[in-house]
Amino acid sequence: MTTTVERPWVQEMVVVHRIFRRESRNLAESVAACPAGDTARAALLTGLARDYVEGLHHHHTGEDDLLWPKLLARVDLDAETVLRMEQQHHVVAEGLEDVGRCLAAWERGAGEAERAALVEALRRHREQLLVHLDDEERHILPLVAEHITAAEWAELGERGLANTPKNKLLFLLGAMLEDATPEETARFLGLLPLPARILWHTVGKRSYAKRMREVRV
Incomplete structure (x- = not known):
């Protein structure tokens, strides 16, 4: 076998x-x-x-x-x-x-x-x-x-x-997903427990976008 x-x-x-x-x-x-x-x-x-x-x-x-x-x-x-x-x-x-x-x-x-x-x-x-x-x-x-x-x-x-650091995990996720394809995004989010996915959609996504607006030209 x-x-x-x-x-x-x-x-x-x-x-x-x-x-x-x-x-x-x-x-x-x-x-x-x-x-x-x-x-x-x-x-x-x-x-x-x-x-x-x-x-x-x-x-x-x-x-x-x-x-x-x-x-x-x-x-x-x-x-x-x-x-x-x-x-x-x-x-x-x-x-x-x-x-x-x-x-x-x-x-x-x-x-x-x-x-x-x-x-x-x-x-x-x-x-x-x-x-x-x-x-x-x-x-x-x-x-x-x-x-x-x-x-x-x-x-x-x-x-x-x-x-x-735990306080940078959502930022890391945002960095990974910024240029990800829909298929890649679905795969990464699918690996997260439900509370983490909810936190990303309710807090992480906006927080990441705000910091990027602050630092980029």
Whole structure:
């Protein structure tokens, strides 16, 4: 008797990647448009940028801890591809450290020179990030679909939720659903308990839209 192993829904990763693709672009544009000396707006954008940096950091460390070791143990010819992902994570992490340093300098006085340095760091980070995300979606997700079980894949999502402060969970859901297709939206909402779905529709959706109006150009 053949046992069928449930395979992961890898499109979930594509939806998560959309957040980082979108927000890496929006952050650079919003910072570039911030008037010199506007410390109130700089503080607002800095808070969003730090949420972004923390979210991407946790996303990548989850893969480092839970995904790459499993794939390396199960693939032979594609091991070089997995190792390339690890190296790309190092490059992205260094870029995020640069963004963090520039954020701290810009936040203090919203100076013009500090703004220019931050915009350059954000744009450089985005270039590095897109190389990685494109590579991962093209080469790693097919390996995940073949070699990782649905239960193992779910561990990544559970780790991400555990690393997200409870008061930011609705915001994270809004970020995931912003560019999701109707089918993707239905799948994500279907995973939530009824009280969480009600909270999203009654509070979360409006709260997310309000914050996005505040921070985007």
